[in-house]
Amino acid sequence: MSEEQIKKGYKVLRKKKEILLSATNMGSVTEYSLTDKTYPPEQCGPLCVFDNVKDAETLAYHTLFPTFGPYCIYSCTYHSSPKSIIWYMSKGMGYSTDSKKLPQGTQLAEWIQLEKEEVTTP
Numbered sequence: 001m002s003e004e005q006i007k008k009g010y011k012v013l014r015k016k017k018e019i020l021l022s023a024t025n026m027g028s029v030t031e032y033s034l035t036d037k038t039y040p041p042e043q044c045g046p047l048c049v050f051d052n053v054k055d056a057e058t059l060a061y062h063t064l065f066p067t068f069g070p071y072c073i074y075s076c077t078y079h080s081s082p083k084s085i086i087w088y089m090s091k092g093m094g095y096s097t098d099s100k101k102l103p104q105g106t107q108l109a110e111w112i113q114l115e116k117e118e119v120t121t122p
Contacts, residue, residue: 005080009049010056011112015070020114023064023071032074037111044088046081046108053118055105060119063103073119078109 012023013032020032030047032038040047050056053073060071084099086108099108 007051007078007080007107009051009076009078009107009109009112010053010118011049011074011076011114012056012060012064013072013074014068015072020072020074023059032112032114034114037113039111041089043094044086046083046086046110047078047112048086048102048106049076049078049109049112050103050105051107052105055103057119059103072117074114075116075118076112076114078107078112081108081110083108 011032013020014023015021020034022030022032030038030041030044038047039045050059053075056073060069060073064071085096086099086102087094087096089095099106
């Protein structure tokens, strides 16, 4: 793994009690660790992360439904993925989305290591 593949980013997450979950629920929900690298669930991935905090804040504050929050944004390091399609499961079926259809600033990651909570939505 080259250092060029390890990058800094921002991950939007949903807080459910003390558990950190994927902010969006396109089917598969990933639980994120504060101490270990998080990998996509089996037959899913890569994970999505933002390359800048502004685009992460746009998703958390203006795009997502407030009733599913609160949302938080963590700074992180991630291993950049060469893939351009994300795969996820919903009700036992596999689906895919082209990364060009994802929100501005979205990058794809093989794994994500959370670092520090930056922002929490009200």
